[in-house]
Amino acid sequence: MVKKTLIPIGPYHPLQEEPELFKLYCEGEIVKDIKWETGYNHRGIEKLSEKKTYDQSFFLVERICGICSTSHPFAFANAVEEIGNIEITNRAKYIRSIIGELERIHSHLLWVGLAGHFLGYNTVFMWAWKYREPILDLFEMISGNRNSYAMFKVGGMRRDIENSKIPLIQEILDKFKKKNNLLVGAVMDDPVLHARTKGVGVLTKQDIIDYAAVGPTARASGIDVDVRRDDPYAAYPLVNWKVITAEAGDVFAKAEVRLLEMYESISIIEQCLEGLKKEKEGDINVKVKDIPEGWGTGRAEAPRGEVFHYVLSDGSNSPARHKIRAPSYTNIATFKKSCVGQTISDATISLAAVDPCYCCTERMAVAYDRNTGEKIMNGKDLIALSAKKTENIKNQF
Amino acid sequence: MAEQLFYFLIYPGLLFAAVIGAFLSWYDRKITAWVQFRKGPPLFQPFYDFFKLLLVKETILPKYGSKGVFLLAPIFAVFGAAISGVFILLPLLGIQSGFQGDLIVIFYLLTIPSLTYIIGALASGNPLAAVGGSREMKLILSYELTFLLVIVAIIQKAGLTISFSDIIAEQNLNGAFAGNISGIILFIVAIFCIQAKLALVPFDMPEAETEIASGIMIEYSGTPYALIKLTKYIMFFILPAFLIGLLWSGLNFQGINILWSILKILFVVLLLTLIRNTNPRVKIKQAVRYFVIWMNLLAIIAIVLSYFGY
Numbered sequence: 001m002v003k004k005t006l007i008p009i010g011p012y013h014p015l016q017e018e019p020e021l022f023k024l025y026c027e028g029e030i031v032k033d034i035k036w037e038t039g040y041n042h043r044g045i046e047k048l049s050e051k052k053t054y055d056q057s058f059f060l061v062e063r064i065c066g067i068c069s070t071s072h073p074f075a076f077a078n079a080v081e082e083i084g085n086i087e088i089t090n091r092a093k094y095i096r097s098i099i100g101e102l103e104r105i106h107s108h109l110l111w112v113g114l115a116g117h118f119l120g121y122n123t124v125f126m127w128a129w130k131y132r133e134p135i136l137d138l139f140e141m142i143s144g145n146r147n148s149y150a151m152f153k154v155g156g157m158r159r160d161i162e163n164s165k166i167p168l169i170q171e172i173l174d175k176f177k178k179k180n181n182l183l184v185g186a187v188m189d190d191p192v193l194h195a196r197t198k199g200v201g202v203l204t205k206q207d208i209i210d211y212a213a214v215g216p217t218a219r220a221s222g223i224d225v226d227v228r229r230d231d232p233y234a235a236y237p238l239v240n241w242k243v244i245t246a247e248a249g250d251v252f253a254k255a256e257v258r259l260l261e262m263y264e265s266i267s268i269i270e271q272c273l274e275g276l277k278k279e280k281e282g283d284i285n286v287k288v289k290d291i292p293e294g295w296g297t298g299r300a301e302a303p304r305g306e307v308f309h310y311v312l313s314d315g316s317n318s319p320a321r322h323k324i325r326a327p328s329y330t331n332i333a334t335f336k337k338s339c340v341g342q343t344i345s346d347a348t349i350s351l352a353a354v355d356p357c358y359c360c361t362e363r364m365a366v367a368y369d370r371n372t373g374e375k376i377m378n379g380k381d382l383i384a385l386s387a388k389k390t391e392n393i394k395n396q397f
Numbered sequence: 398m399a400e401q402l403f404y405f406l407i408y409p410g411l412l413f414a415a416v417i418g419a420f421l422s423w424y425d426r427k428i429t430a431w432v433q434f435r436k437g438p439p440l441f442q443p444f445y446d447f448f449k450l451l452l453v454k455e456t457i458l459p460k461y462g463s464k465g466v467f468l469l470a471p472i473f474a475v476f477g478a479a480i481s482g483v484f485i486l487l488p489l490l491g492i493q494s495g496f497q498g499d500l501i502v503i504f505y506l507l508t509i510p511s512l513t514y515i516i517g518a519l520a521s522g523n524p525l526a527a528v529g530g531s532r533e534m535k536l537i538l539s540y541e542l543t544f545l546l547v548i549v550a551i552i553q554k555a556g557l558t559i560s561f562s563d564i565i566a567e568q569n570l571n572g573a574f575a576g577n578i579s580g581i582i583l584f585i586v587a588i589f590c591i592q593a594k595l596a597l598v599p600f601d602m603p604e605a606e607t608e609i610a611s612g613i614m615i616e617y618s619g620t621p622y623a624l625i626k627l628t629k630y631i632m633f634f635i636l637p638a639f640l641i642g643l644l645w646s647g648l649n650f651q652g653i654n655i656l657w658s659i660l661k662i663l664f665v666v667l668l669l670t671l672i673r674n675t676n677p678r679v680k681i682k683q684a685v686r687y688f689v690i691w692m693n694l695l696a697i698i699a700i701v702l703s704y705f706g707y
């Protein structure tokens with residue numbers, strides 16, 4: 001019998017920018033089993049959110065993830081607005097969609113660059129990140145920040161996109177499109193990249209359904225799912241666009257879906273900019289007096305998939321309960337299917353292919369006693385605690 | 398004896414080859430930076446890197462594994478590289494004519510650095526290093542045969558001589574071997590072999606930073622790692638120089654020819670740099686297949702072609 005070796009990827013490893021631990025149990029180069037440990041990034045965001053007002057919570061949820069920093073406020077806004085039955089103005093809807101799609105472009109470019117880096121193709125890494133720069137400049141122009149834009153609030157937006165800026169945005173987008181064509185061509189037509197990514201880390205349709213994977217990971221396996229279309233919000237029902245899918249389910253298909261989605265995003269932004277011209281400037285807010293009692297759910301299609309926020313309101317100015325589920329939570333679980341049976345080289349790129357975001361995902365941490373190895377707070381205790389808390393909240397109403 | 402020591406330690410051995418190799422590695426990094434829209438390091442960066450590792454950084458030894466072998470491996474690597482440097486550069490720079498059969502000796506000596514990397518990696522007791530070591534082993538097994546076939550083809554072209562200086566003399570008399578079809582094929586095959594010998598992308602899977610975190614080098618730090626860097630600098634000069642000697646009529650340092658010689662080396666290194674910047678890393682299985690089937694096939698075609706005088 002061949003002895004299994006443990007190849008650790010993490011807690012600190014050049015493969016991923018965040019701390020996490022993947023244990024690859026290998027026979028030679030073949031990965032026979034995979035286990036992972038996350039929890040290095042737990043920050044107690046949900047609890048913190050309960051201590052903050054709705055306005056402050058936007059800044060908090062924005063900091064859940066550094067890359068998709070709009071998708072969380074987006075979902076949170078959808079949730080809170082559902083509680084209060086708040087209908088925002090069309091101009092605010094357009095601006096929300098523009099920010100969301102710009103973010104998708106920069107996140108997908110970031111992934112393409114990183115995927116190149118993981119394959120040892122540092123030229124793609126540098127090029128993709130260079131071409132991402134104009135998008136970040138656009139963000140800086142619109143919101144004043146390259147990242148964490150602080151644009152969202154209940155009932156509208158904090159900043160307007162002035163009509164005078166629209167031609168300039170359009171110009172930057174046009175320039176970006178030309179450069180992007182170059183990059184997409186270089187990535188899609190490279191025969192060595194095909195050799196490295198085609199047939200690697202395949203997730204079948206059934207795997208996606210079993211693990212409830214979302215976003216580009218699911219769409220690359222032929223599952224036609226996109227919250228922007230399935231549960232319309234913001235300006236997405238007002239513009240024409242289509243959901244990109246691929247059938248193969250391998251790493252190349254995931255790259256293909258992401259690269260083609262960028263073109264859809266550009267098209268959405270352009271239509272939104274057209275829409276902005278028709279709306280009255282400065283009309284970006286509706287007056288929100290207070291958030292009534294009740295609960296609401298908000299979904300948003302982040303670059304990595306569906307972000308889900310649940311907010312329970314007790315009528316005060318801060319959420320009584322705030323539950324967050326990020327797309328990576330389900331996508332990470334697919335590693336069991338995509339990595340086992342591959343070589344180490346293929347497993348590492350398969351790990352990266354779902355674009356995992358651990359700080360998005362980590363909502364709970366379990367503490368172990370160092371000496372006895374026992375859980376200090378096990379799942380049962382937590383469920384009991386949670387039930388007790390729900391009971392308390394019910395009693396208050 | 399003093400003369401031999403001078404050859405080995407100063408010119409054209411350890412010191413000379415290392416200094417030129419360090420400048421070439423700066424050139425490689427600068428070209429890479431230009432390709433990637435970056436600024437690139439200052440001219441003396443390779444020296445700063447080396448001396449910082451040698452003098453400043455502490456040496457951390459692996460807790461498990463054989464410490465003696467682990468520390469000896471880089472020393473053997475440097476000596477292997479330096480001595481093959483001497484055998485290559487003595488005829489190439491026109492200092493001495495070498496001896497009959499030195500081509501075979503050079504071929505064997507050039508594998509010493511890779512072999513010592515494997516020994517050092519396996520002695521470190523790190524699982525990632527073990528994966529890297531096994532990859533390096535597979536890589537050596539695949540490219541060495543191809544490299545040998547290239548040398549066989551050149552021996553045939555040079556009229557069955559196994560002396561490096563005779564090969565260079567033959568080319569100076571009748572034109573470079575790379576001047577016809579078989580020569581060009583051999584040049585391409587040899588470039589890929591050198592790429593693999595230097596462990597550059599697309600054949601850097603023994604080190605594969607994002608997969609196994611520098612694999613065979615993972616446990617090295619401080620002075621031993623500085624020696625490995627030194628080995629890499631030397632190899633980065635002598636392998637392109639060896640290729641030029643084999644196929645491109647060697648180097649000539651008389652009058653204006655010195656410029657031409659420098660350009661030749663810079664051109665070969667530029668080729669290596671561009672290949673490494675326009676390709677992703679291939680899998681070890683793909684690399685083995687690439688060498689064992691395609692590159693060997695090309696080399697054999699070149700041998701046949703050169704037999705018929707093309």
